[in-house]
Amino acid sequence: MDAADLKFFAAVARVGGMNRAASELNTVQSNVTARVRTLEEELGVALFNRGHKGVTLTAAGQRLLPYAIKVTHLLDEARRAVKDDGEPRGRLTIGSLETSAALRLAPVLAAYAAAYPEVDLVLHTGTTYELIAQVLDHVVEGAFVCGPVNHQDLLEEVFFREQLVILAPRTIRRLDDLTRKGHVKIVVHPQGCAYRQILENILIKRGVVGIRPLEFGNIETIYRSVSAGLGITLLPKSLIGSIWRDNAVSVHEVPEAEAHITTVFVHRQDALISSALKEFLKFARPVPVQMRAAE
Amino acid sequence: MDAADLKFFAAVARVGGMNRAASELNTVQSNVTARVRTLEEELGVALFNRGHKGVTLTAAGQRLLPYAIKVTHLLDEARRAVKDDGEPRGRLTIGSLETSAALRLAPVLAAYAAAYPEVDLVLHTGTTYELIAQVLDHVVEGAFVCGPVNHQDLLEEVFFREQLVILAPRTIRRLDDLTRKGHVKIVVHPQGCAYRQILENILIKRGVVGIRPLEFGNIETIYRSVSAGLGITLLPKSLIGSIWRDNAVSVHEVPEAEAHITTVFVHRQDALISSALKEFLKFARPVPVQMRAAE
DNA sequence: TGCATCTATCTGAATTCGCGATAACAACAT
């Protein structure tokens, strides 16, 4: 049972056909068929049900598939571990929420890139849900997402804690003006990284019943929508102060107990932490409070 | 990077030489050398320091070794998982303390062997320490040992709780006779599975200072030594009642708070639990208390 | 029927693998 055979097997299982797997693996169909057959002969069981429009996994194949995937990942990781002599080098792929990236990570990324020019940094942005899926799939080594995550296969470390504020059109002077209306439009991300849920909770708590969400894909659009009077949104307070000072919107504080969010870094607990990642986390880790008393 | 290459690599690393690895792998030395070399060329780093009396791992080799071992185990497990269709079958290798085996496991083993003739049962006996090492090394699928174990890589489930009694030569009528002497010989297992520690604690608590251990490898010998007047020992109460009733020794109760032991089943939490093992544990698991009220 | 889309199988060339023999080297005993 060769690792290459398992890679073939996993590809066939994933795409559901020997032909398609062959083109994906840059080889010919006869080759794929032969290797699957030798695998089946070696194990003494059929792994696929052959159909006239592709193949499906048998029960035995379903039992094998997770091992095939694990072995493939383990070999990948082994290669990286061997090359990783402690000096950050090569590609480092991490994920981050768009807000975290803009707010906290930008200077860290710049400093890190300057300190380790040997590292090719790749940053994926997405929602918490998407990023967690990417971490689990080994697409990224880890990601900054909204915590807590509490996933069995993931380790998480708290990095930032943000206070959130409500952004409303400039015509809204006080939060009460808004809540008294009884219904309100909110502008949020599609799968909304907890911001949406928090905002809804805040409004519900204040007696707003008709909450109508508008979904936009990026922060810039959300901000413009708010300033154009379309609705309100929720964003980190520090983001407002540092980026937009144009007074096109009104900013409303919310008690911190209700409106804060923690950003955690999550990574697979069974995966290698590359030297590049280890150093990056040192850069990103906030200075402990007692050490920045002078601020 | 082939799985077979990694197996070769791991063997060379373990025995510290290509020649010895070759004979262990049932092949010739030139073959081992060639595969190690291709592996090194593929990875672009040297994995071994060649010496005139064998090889040693380089830093890169040390980083690779755990992956080589993991991959090898994972492939083993994959083979078993594929063949395991839910019906207990094949070889089931578990470990057990000698006392647990004699006392609690014997009827379970018999019933299980009768119920599943397709399973080849293999039982390893040893001390808690030895058995845990065997579980970690995948030599046995799991083992009944003295708990609690509290090991990061192991899951444990409590199976039995035994009250322990002191066995002394027949001439000793009361425990006080023994403790008043101030020194006493104890007869125990070599690495003693906690029995020794517990017995010493009991004696120390009663003011005995000169404890002289005699070590014997199996229970039968220990029992005979006690009956011959050599010293005292500690054994599960139920073992005394069910096996030896010849009155060649005197039995002394000890408060349960001091002298009890829990037997747990431990297994690697990252390893497959075969159907054979799953069923075995069902057989071995004690009937819940409320369900045997009629006893 | 003809076409498209699958998988299975066969064949010959290229490649790899495993073995045996040999070389080179160092340590150690004679």
Place this chain on the structure above:
DNA sequence: ATGTTGTTATCGCGAATTCAGATAGATGCA
């Protein structure tokens, strides 16, 4: 000195394996 032993490296050859391409067979669809 000299031979012996134990080690890794290398080469050549035959066997085994792998790969790509061609072909065959089956099925569904227009």
